[in-house]
Amino acid sequence: MFTEGEINWIRDVLIKNDSESKLTEDELNWIKQVLVGQYGKDYDAIIKLPPHYVRQKIETVKLKENKGIVRKDLDTLREKMKKFTPKELIELGNKHIRDSKGIENFSGIYIIHNSTKDIYYVGKSVAVFNRAYNHFVTNPAENVARYRDTVEFNLPEIYTDYLIGDKFSISLIPFGSTSLLFSSIDELERNGISAYNASVEFGGYNRTHGNVINKRLFRNEEHQKVAEFMLDKIKETESFKSLKNNEGRKRYTFNLLSEYGLPNSWGFISPFAKMIQEYQKANKANK
Structure with missing residues (x-):
């Protein structure tokens, strides 16, 4: 290899x-x-x-x-752009329907506003039409760990609130359309979550702050370059495609480094496992 x-x-x-x-x-x-x-x-x-x-x-x-300035910038964009209803968004989750309407998918963030309760969710995707509608059709109770937290801490769920009749509007923001410059979709999402107080600590729907803690942080630019090079080399292998969870990704990285007699530094392994996860999610969304 x-x-x-x-x-x-x-x-x-x-x-x-x-x-x-x-x-x-x-x-x-x-x-x-x-x-x-x-x-x-x-x-x-x-x-x-x-x-x-x-x-x-x-x-x-x-x-x-x-x-404050991020909220103002995003609000200005949302006022200019079409706001979708859940029903419209679910319909546009179908590629054939989007094609018939001349609507192209794009990379960016989506802002879900429950106007009944005035709370928000901010998400990201490399293909927003493929992702955003899922919040209204996927029962979170199917995820046992998530549902346990929902019940124990009485956390809000978009799907549940939609079923009981709450009103929603959804804004889709293309990456690069803001007047403020963001280096990545992750950064835009993190700032959006903060701007709209969308995390659960403020009563919002987001369970995390947009990977502020879990974002991959390589020690330096050279580590980043090595990680990108290695990812390009391994991404088509069967062992890579079989990776399903973060522990497996870390173990895979550890074994890969060991196989070639390379240093096993957790300062590299952890962010590289995160990079693999991001690649797999993006690749899955594009299929």
Whole structure:
């Protein structure tokens, strides 16, 4: 699968000194200005924390700071765009019907608004028409773990609220259509969830904050390049296609690295497993 030259390159990157993973000068200045200056945090204590953990905290703070301008930007787009009813969205989940109407699928986020209860759900997909309607036709009780949490913590469900007659409107936002620049659909989704207070802690439908904690964070750009190269090499193999859960993806990555005598760093294995999951979800949505 990998040539000797490719193995040596991957090994050199994975064993390279972790100095590249240290916080940058810009990140340190932001910590001083915002976390210390505005929030009164202890600078010395912060910089002793693992860099990836600090970056997650930085991102969380930025989400909160930006939620107002993101909400305004998305609201402006939603006012200009058609809002779909669940019935319309379910119908447009059929590709033949979309084709007959000249409607193309696209990559982006969708904002589901329960206007009866005034609560939101923000999701993402590389093919929004294939994904968004599922919330209105899929019974969450079929997912045992999710349903257990729903009952125990009395969490809202789109499907249940739709069945009891709540009114919904759905806005589909193409990636790249916002006036604000976002580096990825994940980033747009995270900001949308924050902007609309869509997570369950605010009474919304989202169970997570859009992978703020679980997003893949490689130690440096070289690790990212290695991960993208490896993914391209393995994505058509049968063993790759058989991966079904995150533990299996991590075990697969560990065994793959071991097979070629490469360093088994969990700082690489965990985000690479997340990358595999994202690829599989995107590939499934495109079929």
